[in-house]
Structure formats: structure tokens, C-alpha cells
Amino acid sequence: MNITTKTNQLVLALIVSFFSILMACKSKEEPAPINQPPGNFNITSTLSTNGQDVILKWTKSKDPDGDIVTYSVVYNDTLTRNLSDTTYTIKNLPFETEIKGSVVAKDTKGSKTVSNFNVKTGADYVLIPDANFEKWLIALKIDDVSDGKVLKSSVLKVTSLNVSDTSNDNIDPINSLTGIEAFINLETLWFSKNLVKSIDISKNIALSSIRCWSNQLTSLDISKNIKLTDLYCFENQLSQLDISQNTALILVQIDKNKLTTLDVSKNIALAGLTCQGNQLTTLDMSKNINLQLLRCNNNQLKNLDVSKNTNLTILDCFTNKLSSIDISKNNKLIELYCHENLITNLDLTQNTLLEILLCNNNSLNELDIKKNLKVTSLFCNNNKIQTICVNNLSQVKTTWQKDLTATYKVCP
Numbered sequence: 001m002n003i004t005t006k007t008n009q010l011v012l013a014l015i016v017s018f019f020s021i022l023m024a025c026k027s028k029e030e031p032a033p034i035n036q037p038p039g040n041f042n043i044t045s046t047l048s049t050n051g052q053d054v055i056l057k058w059t060k061s062k063d064p065d066g067d068i069v070t071y072s073v074v075y076n077d078t079l080t081r082n083l084s085d086t087t088y089t090i091k092n093l094p095f096e097t098e099i100k101g102s103v104v105a106k107d108t109k110g111s112k113t114v115s116n117f118n119v120k121t122g123a124d125y126v127l128i129p130d131a132n133f134e135k136w137l138i139a140l141k142i143d144d145v146s147d148g149k150v151l152k153s154s155v156l157k158v159t160s161l162n163v164s165d166t167s168n169d170n171i172d173p174i175n176s177l178t179g180i181e182a183f184i185n186l187e188t189l190w191f192s193k194n195l196v197k198s199i200d201i202s203k204n205i206a207l208s209s210i211r212c213w214s215n216q217l218t219s220l221d222i223s224k225n226i227k228l229t230d231l232y233c234f235e236n237q238l239s240q241l242d243i244s245q246n247t248a249l250i251l252v253q254i255d256k257n258k259l260t261t262l263d264v265s266k267n268i269a270l271a272g273l274t275c276q277g278n279q280l281t282t283l284d285m286s287k288n289i290n291l292q293l294l295r296c297n298n299n300q301l302k303n304l305d306v307s308k309n310t311n312l313t314i315l316d317c318f319t320n321k322l323s324s325i326d327i328s329k330n331n332k333l334i335e336l337y338c339h340e341n342l343i344t345n346l347d348l349t350q351n352t353l354l355e356i357l358l359c360n361n362n363s364l365n366e367l368d369i370k371k372n373l374k375v376t377s378l379f380c381n382n383n384k385i386q387t388i389c390v391n392n393l394s395q396v397k398t399t400w401q402k403d404l405t406a407t408y409k410v411c412p
Helices: 003-028 131-139
Strands: 043-047 054-058 070-075 077-083 087-090 098-106 112-120 125-127 149-151 160-162 188-190 209-211 230-232 251-253 272-274 293-295 314-316 335-337 356-358 377-379 387-390 407-410
Touching: 043 112, 054 098, 054 112, 070 087, 077 087, 087 098
Parallel strands: 160 188, 188 209, 209 230, 230 251, 251 272, 272 293, 293 314, 314 335, 335 356, 356 377, 387 407
Antiparallel strands: 043 054, 054 087, 070 077, 070 098, 098 112, 125 149
């Protein structure tokens, strides 16, 4: 064997050995990791109050490899991609339609996990079981045929609704306002002088005005109606009324109900409150610094503090059990009705704007109105008054009423 042949054999042996060692090393290496898809996640689908929007919410998908996960929403086609949020709303879907779709979670390497959703959109009409309520809707051209239902598209256009029995003699009183919950864009709702015993307005969150006086309401939940500025619900059968959530209220009329308590401490914006003809034994008005009108007559109040209500112009507190009333801080007062109480003394020296004073049927021993030069109407009869002090006798009006035993006198 010559030298060249031996050399070639040696080189070949070295090459074979090199590749053998290389393959042996590769067999000992770890296999390349396989990318795992994002973890499973749960999805909920909720129908909005308009019956056409589907609100999707889902839990976060955790990626086993720690990759960032984004989401796509698919219905018929991909609606959105690369979402980092876990909520999405599909809007303006057709009524009464089965909506089937999915949310796709994807990591940065392209691996995916899919979660499906299924929901049916609402009906395109609202049931109106009360025939008289529907007659009103037809009269107002919201509905066009008496069939116990109204198109939802028509309902959604309504922002003001007045179905009070005072304004249409051709329609009998309404017993039920079932269906009103679909009027989600209502800002004004008036249904006075009907026969309504209960109503659900929890969905009518745009309401700013409710007038429901002279019905048969035994309860009224307005906790969701935080935009309310005026509420007229007098002449019902309410034994309680929670207005603590209605901080925008400016005017409240709840006369002639069955209230034994009333909390207005949260209603700082209140300018007018009438709660006469209830069964109130206490009434705290200390927080209502903007109050201009207070009518709390015909209750069972023994005390009434209006010292913080310096903007009061009208105060009705007659027919209670008051033994005194301090109005020294109420120098804007124009009308005072405090008759039919147990009041023994009445200081009017700070109330120079007073025009109307009814203090009859009390236990007053004297009355000084010499600083009340604007008084045009005075009733102070049925007291124990002997002398009525005036600035001058020309101040006295012929229409003023007093006891025969009382005399007018110019006092220093």
C-alpha cells in the first residue's frame, strides 16, 4: 500500500469519527420547546336595555410561556383585532336574531385559543298589557294600532310622556304602566290621576321629572333615577320614600301620604319641599341651606328648626304641635303660616319683608308687628292677645282679623 492510499484512509477515518462525535453530541441536546397556546378563558354576553347591543366581557387568558395575549372579536367577520381590553360591545344588531360568535386569544407567536358566545337580541316590540295605557300611546302617535304592543323603535324616540288623566276625558284611568321600562330615553314622565299601584322605573335612568300624584302607589323606588330634579307624588299611599340617592332634586311634593319619617339630609340642592298631610313627628332641615319653600303643615311636629334655612321665603307649619317657632334667621320670609299650633310667643322683628301672617288659633299673649310694614294679610284671632303693636294706625288693614278683645296700639 503506498503512502497516498494510507493518507486517504486516515483522512476518511477522521471524517467519520468527527461526524460520529457530532451526532452523539446532538443526540444529547434538549429538543426545541413547543409554543403553547394561551390558556382558556370565560366569556359572558349580556343584552343591553335597547335589545340591540350585545356587551361582551371575558376573563383574561394567561399564556403558559408568559407571552403577551391580545384578543379579536368575531361575528360573521372579524370585528376588531389586537384588543388588550377584556370587553367589547357589538352595536345595532337586528332584533330577534341569534348572535353566535367568538373571542380569539392570540399570543405573539400566533398560537390561539377560542371562546364562543351565543345570545339572542330582544324583540322589536314592547308589550303594553293595559289597554288604557295603549290608548294613550295611540293618542300621542307613539303607537298606531291597539294590539297590546308597541314597536320598540317608536318607544326609543320618546323623551317626554304625559299620560295624566287630567288631559284626556276620552280615556279611562290607567291601572298599569307595564312596558314603561322600555322607554329608556324618557326624561319626563307624568301619569297623575290614574289608578297605578306600582311602577318599575329602574331602567329609566334619564328621568329628570316625575309627576305621579293622585294614584294608588304604595311604594316608589327612585334609587336609580339620580338625575331627578322634580318629584310630585302627593296624594298616594306611600308609607316611606327614600330620596337619599337623588341629590339633584330641587322640588319635592309628597303631601297627603302616610309618611312617618323623611330624610332630606342628602338633598342639598332642594329649593322646595311640601310634605303636608303626613304623620311626621320630626323633620331635620339643617342641611337644606338652599330651601326657599317649606310646607310641612298637618303633621305631628313638636319642634321645627329652620335656623339654617336662611333663604326661606314661604313657611307653612300650621296644624302641628309646635309650642314655639324661631324665625329670627329667616329675614327673607314673605309668607308665614303657623296657625293652629301651641305657640306662646312669636318674634317677628327680623322679618321685615313679611307680607302674609297667619298665626291664629295659638296661645299668643301679645303680637308685635311694628317692624312688619309690608304685611297686607293678617289673621291673629283665637289667641289670648290683648295688644297688637303697630308702627302707626295707618298700617292697619280693614281685612286683618283679630279677636274683639285685642286692640291695635302704636308702640315705641
